[in-house]
Amino acid sequence: MKLLSLRGWKAVELEAQPAVEVVPEAEPAAxxxxxxxxxxxxxxxxxxxxxxxxxxxxxxxxxxxxxxxxxxxxxxxxxxxxxxxxxxxxxxxxxxxxxxx
Ligand SMILES: [Zn+2]
Incomplete structure (x- = not known):
C-alpha cells in the first residue's frame, strides 16, 4: 500500500478504491x-x-x-x-x- 504524508495529514490509499482519502492524523496543537x-x-x-x-x-x-x-x-x-x-x-x-x- 502506498502512503503519502502531508504535514498534519495522512493520505491513505484504499485497496479496493482508486480514490485517495485524506484524514487528519491528530487534533492540531493549540x-x-x-x-x-x-x-x-x-x-x-x-x-x-x-x-x-x-x-x-x-x-x-x-x-x-x-x-x-x-x-x-x-x-x-x-x-x-x-x-x-x-x-x-x-x-x-x-x-x-x-x-x-
Ligand atoms: Zn521566515
Missing part, C-alpha cells in the same frame, strides 16, 4: 496566546499574526527565519495578513527542532 492567524511557510515553519484583531496594532513574526513586521511594526489586520502570507509563501527556513538533552 495556538499560542494572542495568535490571530497562523501561516505555514514553504519550509514548514509558522508565521504568526498577533495583536488585537480590530486594531492597527497587529504584527507578524516568522518562527523559521525570525523575520518580523517592519516599517511599520504594527498595522491593520488586512495589511498584516497580506504581508505575513507573502512572507510564508517565500520563506524556506526550517522550523528549529527541539533540543534534546
Amino acid at each position: 495556538w499560542p496566546e494572542g495568535v490571530v492567524i497562523r501561516f505555514v511557510t514553504v519550509g514548514g515553519a509558522h508565521v504568526d499574526v498577533t495583536g488585537p484583531e480590530y486594531s492597527d496594532q497587529t504584527s507578524w513574526y516568522c518562527h523559521g527565519c525570525k523575520d518580523k513586521s517592519q516599517y511599520p511594526y504594527a498595522g491593520y489586520l488586512s495589511s498584516t495578513r497580506s504581508k505575513a502570507n507573502d512572507h510564508a509563501s517565500a520563506c524556506r527556513a526550517l522550523p528549529k527542532p527541539e533540543v534534546s538533552r
